[in-house]
Amino acid sequence: MATAALPAAHQQPSDKEIRLVIAASSAGTVFEWYDFFIYGTLAALIGQAFFPAGNETLQLLLVWAGFAVGFGFRPLGAILFGYLGDKLGRKYTFLITVTLMGIATAGVGLVPDAATIGLVAPAIVILFRILQGLALGGEYGGAAIYVAEHAPPEKRGYYTSYIQASVVGGFVLSIAVVLLCRWAIPPEEFADWGWRIPFLLSLILLAISLWMRLKLSESPVFRAMKEAGETAKNPFTESFTYPGNKKRIFVALFGVTGILTTIWYTAFFSGLSFLRGPMRVEEHTVELILLAAGLIAMGFYIVVGKWSDRVGRKKPIVIGALLTLLLLFPVFWGMGSLANPGLARAAEANPVVVSGPECSTDPFAELFGRQQSRCGQILETLTASGVRYQVVEGGTVGLTVGGAAVPLAEEWFADGEARRNGLQQALSAAGFDFSRQSPPLGNILGILALLLVLGGLSALTYGTVAALLSEMFPPRIRYSSxxxxxxxxxxxxxxxxxxxxxxxxxRTGDVYAGLWYTWAVVAFGVIVAIWGIPSGPPRDFADEIS
Structure with a gap:
């Protein structure tokens, strides 16, 4: 199946046009990902406002469930806006997506909290998350393709790497805005209402993004196809019927996206949650560390993108995935030992052992009206406190620290706050430190260095992706495919x-156990990548690629 040849006039945008294309597309991507990530950056306050629950673990899981809902609707947005992008054009489609994202994000900042309007509050927030997910499903493909279709082949990896760096830029901007608001607003007021300001700021970012993107012209590749009458009749259907495209979609899903996305979210969001949660590092310190790590790591994506123009797209992805399998656990172990060394030393010197019947946690018990077992309540509180433990069989619920029994007060099993305070007080006597941590400068620099290792792994697996995916699929159905x-x-x-x-x-009580999910997805993905990503120098789509 032939594809439209581009007229010469459409092949060489001027340097000024290229700079505008990269700047406008990247800025819009930064703003749109800022809108999406601000929810995760303010997860703790979002939980208190919209997802009140009887325990910290359930509250955080409900927040992350709301976070996941937005992602769950991204494929639907990809189908909808991919169709429009292949039928109507790249430019106007991502003008729609950035507008939808900005309005939905500002909406979250205007929703009354659950104490005011009850369950309607989380329902509205989830609705806005759905709209954000739909918008984001159309944004990335539009911005990536738009830049790729303007770039000369020998610089496509370099130019499109700015889009990848802009995703990190959105995360960095979300942290920077939160830090600025925390600095300007007293802590009590920020927790009460000040956290809404970063959401409302999205309206200003929306105005800037629209102003920049309205200056853009349509992609030369799409213009050429439209002039030749070769745009797809049904891009969604053709994405699955075009010869060889099913294999390409499979490889793009598991061998490219599966790798990059789990590494990215582990590096930044799991890193943020790990340090701020079980490691109990002071919030400002965590945000400053992540801000610095994100700013520095943005440069890694551009370096990798430029490198891929010489060595091909496959090599950086495979190298990054294999290194992740080797380094993921050691990096997090290192961060844990640097962030809260006293907690690790106390757990080693005075191991915590829990015994009793039905000794497993049920994180969603309260949500579904089930009764958490007494042993499960103890385990849930220990996990939320960042304490590692061992479970043994027993006829009655018991807890020992360093071999010494800890008396379990009856009121602990009726009041989660009393249980947390009582357990932490008992463990503090055995050397556990539950105060907010302010690690010394040397430790902070060590944590930063380890986060940069994760950032480097993310750059290797993500920096080339916009160019690679644009090259893998035929232009007529590229946006959708x-x-x-x-x-x-x-x-x-x-x-x-x-x-x-x-x-x-x-469920496990091990703060590092969640990393196995990332490890498994990356392990499967690297097998698919080695098998399915084209080797050798970068090359444009050709029908003979199977």
Missing amino acids: MSIPYHIGAGYLGGFLPLISGFIVA
Whole structure:
């Protein structure tokens, strides 16, 4: 099946046009991902406002469930906006997506909390998350393809890497805005109403993004196809019927997106949650560390993208995935030992052992009206406190620390706050430190270095992807064909990562156990990548690629 040849006039945008294309597309991507990530950055306050629950673990899981809902709708957005992008054009489609995202994000900042309007509050928030997911499902493919179709082949990896770096830029911007708001607003007021300001700021970012993107012209590849009358009649159907495309979609889903998205969210969101949660590092410190790591890591994506123009797209992805399998657990172990060394030393010197019947956690028991067992209540509180434990068989519920029995007060099993305070007080006497941590400068620099290792792994597996996916699929169905597998992978394999890994941690009591989810997805993905991603120098789509 032939594809339209591009007229010469459409092949060489000027340097000024290229700079505008990269700047406008990247800025819009930064703003749109800011809108999406601000929810995760403010997860703790979102939980208190919209998802009140009887225990910290359930509250956080409900927040991450709301986070995952947005991702769950990304594939539908990819289908809808991919269709429009292949039928109507790249430019106007991602103008729609950025507008929808900005309005939905500002809406979250205007929703009254659950104390005011009850269950209607989380329902409205989830609705806005759905709209965000739909918008994001169309944004990435549009921005990536738009830049790729303007770029000369020998610089496509370099130019499109700015789109990948912009995804990190959205995360960095979300942290920077939160830090600025925390600095300007007293802590009590920020927790009460100030957290809404970062959501409302999305209206300003929307105005800037629209102003920049309205200056853009349509993609030269799409213009050429339209002039030749070769646009797809039904891009969604053709994505699955075009010769060889089913294999390409499979490879794009598991061998490309599955790898990059789980590494990305583990590096940044799991890193954020791990340090702020079980490691109990002071929130400002965590946010500053992540801000610095994100800013520095943005450069890695551009370096990798430029490198891929010489060595091909496959090599960086495979190298990054294999290194992740080797380094993932050691990096997090290292961060844990640097962030809260006293907690690790106390657990080693005075091991915590829990015994009793029905000794397993049920994180969603309260949500579904089930009764958490007494032993499960103890385990849930220990996990939320970042304490590792061992479970043994027993006829009655018991807890020992360093071999010494801890008396379990009856009121602990009726009041979660009393249980947390009582357990932490008993464990503090054995050397456990539950205060917010402010690690020394050397430890902070060590944590930063380890986060940069994760950032480097993410750059290797993500920096080349916009170019690779654009090259894998035929122009007439490119928007749909790359958006569908990308957003299924990013939406489900990556978007559900905080929820799945959090559930694994809650069930096992091991703060590192959730990393096995990332490890398994990457292990399968690297096999698919080695098998399915074209080797050798970069090359444009050709019908003979199977």
